[in-house]
Amino acid sequence: MTPRARLMPIAVLLSLGLLGTQPATAMTVIDPTNLVQNMLTAVRTLEVINNQASQLQNETQMLLNQARNLETLDINVLNRLRTTLASTERLLAEAQGLAFDVQRLDQEFTRLYPAEYKHSVSGERMAQDTRARWKQGLDGLHTAMRMQAQVAQNLTQDESVLADLVDRSQSASGALQASQATNQLLALQAKQSIQAQQLQITQNRAIALELARQAAAVEEARELRRRFMGSGTPYTPHPVQFYR
Incomplete structure (x- = not known):
């Protein structure tokens, strides 16, 4: 199941919840499709951030390994x-x-x-x-x-x-x-x-x-x-x- 399909029921529930809590005079029309698109965008953004964080961790570990490989011996005979x-x-x-x-x-x-x-x-x-x-x-x-x-x-x-x-x-x-x-x-x-x-x-x-x-x-x-x-x-x- 795609992220969009998984988020569709959540968006519908959120729409119904908003309709039930707001009075008829203050009712706001929510587009479920637009809401799903926004949530998908947020998920993609979060995935990008997680990937960048993982990449930074890998680069940090690589730099640490390189620094360790460049450490000189503490003895000279x-x-x-x-x-x-x-x-x-x-x-x-x-x-x-x-x-x-x-x-x-x-x-x-x-x-x-x-x-x-x-x-x-x-x-x-x-x-x-x-x-x-x-x-x-x-x-x-x-x-x-x-x-x-x-x-x-x-x-x-x-x-x-x-x-x-x-x-x-x-x-x-x-x-x-x-x-x-x-x-x-x-x-x-x-x-x-x-x-x-x-x-x-x-x-x-x-x-x-x-x-x-x-x-x-x-x-x-x-x-x-x-x-x-x-x-x-x-x-x-x-x-x-x-x-x-």
């Missing part, structure tokens, strides 16, 4: 990650022995780990180089162990950072907060990857120093043996008669 990463970088900068700079390393390596000792190099100089190579290897081991200790300390802080980020990510109220939490988790992963590379560098450096020391020791032993044997005719035994 970037400075904490930089602090722990700086601790391992400082150890690399303080590393003694062969420098991590390519040009300086080439100069020191050529001097201390020669592929061949020249004849003009004195025995005292070779002894000094042997001592310097031993010191280089010891410094390399020390740096690797310091790096291992620092990484172990940083793991405790990384666990705290990870717990905070996971908690914020799970309780994120909007897309931006979730995205920021994910980005910071990726930053933590990248930091740990860099830290692992630094640790591997110091460990491989210590191994390389030991291998280079062994190679230099072989060359030094060869040169010392050559000098001991000399370049003349080697001694050959021959019988000697002490008594006639």
Whole structure:
């Protein structure tokens, strides 16, 4: 049944009521059709207002959702990650022995780990180089162990950072907060990857120093043996008669 059909009996009743309550001299002629049209117009107006109100509510909820999605995360672990990463970088900068700079390393390596000792190099100089190579290897081991200790300390802080980020990510109220939490988790992963590379560098450096020391020791032993044997005719035994 249409709204107009539903309102038609109401309009008729209203018309009869008005006719019954008013005296004959003051009787007003009411057009039921016009009354129905007016009531239908009022109903349509009310429906439009209700639709507009619902639309405004939906838009308000949409704006609230957008505002929630634009809320930023209330935690930023970037400075904490930089602090722990700086601790391992400082150890690399303080590393003694062969420098991590390519040009300086080439100069020191050529001097201390020669592929061949020249004849003009004195025995005292070779002894000094042997001592310097031993010191280089010891410094390399020390740096690797310091790096291992620092990484172990940083793991405790990384666990705290990870717990905070996971908690914020799970309780994120909007897309931006979730995205920021994910980005910071990726930053933590990248930091740990860099830290692992630094640790591997110091460990491989210590191994390389030991291998280079062994190679230099072989060359030094060869040169010392050559000098001991000399370049003349080697001694050959021959019988000697002490008594006639």
